[in-house]
Amino acid sequence: MKITIFLLLSCLAFILSCGPKPAQEEEKAFMLSDTMMHRIHLDSVVMQPVRSELTLVGKVMADENRVIKVYPLVGGNVEDVKVELGDYVHKGQTLASIRSGEVADIERQSIQARSDLLLAEKNLRVAQDLFETKLTSQREVVAAQKEVEKAQAESNRVEEVSKIYGIGKTSIYTVKAPIDGYVIEKNVNRGTQLRSDNAGNLFTIGQISEVWVLANVNESDIGRVRMGMEASIQTLSYPDELFKGQVDKIYTVLDPGTKAMTVRIRLNNKAMKLRPEMHATVTLRYEDGGKLATVPAGSVIFDQSKHYVMVFRGRSDIDTREVNVLKTIGDVAYIKTGLKPGERVISKNQLLVYDAIND
Numbered sequence: 001m002k003i004t005i006f007l008l009l010s011c012l013a014f015i016l017s018c019g020p021k022p023a024q025e026e027e028k029a030f031m032l033s034d035t036m037m038h039r040i041h042l043d044s045v046v047m048q049p050v051r052s053e054l055t056l057v058g059k060v061m062a063d064e065n066r067v068i069k070v071y072p073l074v075g076g077n078v079e080d081v082k083v084e085l086g087d088y089v090h091k092g093q094t095l096a097s098i099r100s101g102e103v104a105d106i107e108r109q110s111i112q113a114r115s116d117l118l119l120a121e122k123n124l125r126v127a128q129d130l131f132e133t134k135l136t137s138q139r140e141v142v143a144a145q146k147e148v149e150k151a152q153a154e155s156n157r158v159e160e161v162s163k164i165y166g167i168g169k170t171s172i173y174t175v176k177a178p179i180d181g182y183v184i185e186k187n188v189n190r191g192t193q194l195r196s197d198n199a200g201n202l203f204t205i206g207q208i209s210e211v212w213v214l215a216n217v218n219e220s221d222i223g224r225v226r227m228g229m230e231a232s233i234q235t236l237s238y239p240d241e242l243f244k245g246q247v248d249k250i251y252t253v254l255d256p257g258t259k260a261m262t263v264r265i266r267l268n269n270k271a272m273k274l275r276p277e278m279h280a281t282v283t284l285r286y287e288d289g290g291k292l293a294t295v296p297a298g299s300v301i302f303d304q305s306k307h308y309v310m311v312f313r314g315r316s317d318i319d320t321r322e323v324n325v326l327k328t329i330g331d332v333a334y335i336k337t338g339l340k341p342g343e344r345v346i347s348k349n350q351l352l353v354y355d356a357i358n359d
Contacts, residue, residue: 030316032316036352040353045345050288050334052288059215059277067205068179074103081095081096082095084183086183088183091177095177116151185201186204211276212265213267215280231245236279243267243273245267298348300333310346321338
């Protein structure tokens with residue numbers, strides 16, 4: 001009886017084991033939708049020279065070759081100032097007016113010189129007439145001729161002085177703009193008393209369609225600086241905008257106080273955004289030697305103390321790849337291991353894809 005029951009159970013187990021098994025649902029593969037395909041951006045892995053950067057503190061300056069300081073040629077009382085700091089002026093435009101005793105004296109000298117010349121010419125004609133009638137000698141005519149020449153020379157001298165000073169028929173001396181440009185310095189106001197021996201400039205006129213950025217290089221970094229280095233300049237006024245230029249001059253003399261060397265970057269400033277005396281942060285980039293795979297810095301994901309990128313091979317073939325990042329310079333990440341040149345990575349909205357695949 002026991003043997004019979006055992007055989008029946010064995011047959012039942014055999015029949016059940018041979019029967020059809022329940023179907024298991026296959027996992028569906030991840031695939032980017034059309035909407036996501038339009039939202040992401042792909043970039044290729046590119047081999048580039050490894051670069052480093054120096055960050056320097058600098059200042060925007062007007063091009064010294066396009067700047068003219070305006071000095072007073074006479075002393076006196078400043079009666080009027082026509083411009084303000086930052087105004088744009090044209091060549092020959094009046095900047096200020098000065099009532100000057102020196103100008104009045106020059107005008108007096110001019111009147112006296114013209115009068116003396118007229119008198120000398122009259123005396124010469126009289127001497128010539130008397131010589132023709134044998135009433136005077138040749139010596140008198142020669143002497144009169146010399147007096148005319150002397151008076152003419154004095155008249156010419158005073159006239160040239162008047163032209164230099166820009167003097168008219170009054171005692172007013174007019175300060176005029178020597179070039180087109182902006183008033184970048186103003187050291188005079190209405191009512192200012194100017195001494196004749198004043199050594200200070202009244203105005204500085206500069207053209208700032210091109211400007212300089214002067215930056216200080218620490219003594220320990222001097223060996224890294226070269227002519228023609230690419231430079232990026234950022235200012236407090238435009239924090240989201242980078243101004244591009246190159247090092248075009250290295251001042252070989254160090255500042256005795258700071259022990260720093262100055263470098264100059266020339267920038268196009270047609271938009272007039274950069275103004276003299278602005279503070280600037282200067283970034284210089286230089287090559288370290290060798291090449292590495294690079295990707296946009298924005299494509300790298302940092303999660304759980306590791307770096308990843310999303311390698312794209314197709315809409316349903318996306319790989320979460322761990323990479324070893326050497327460093328990030330600007331918008332470029334240098335990858336030591338994990339990527340090969342030519343592979344494509346997702347560089348925009350890659351976090352959405354990362355979360356969808358790995359959650």
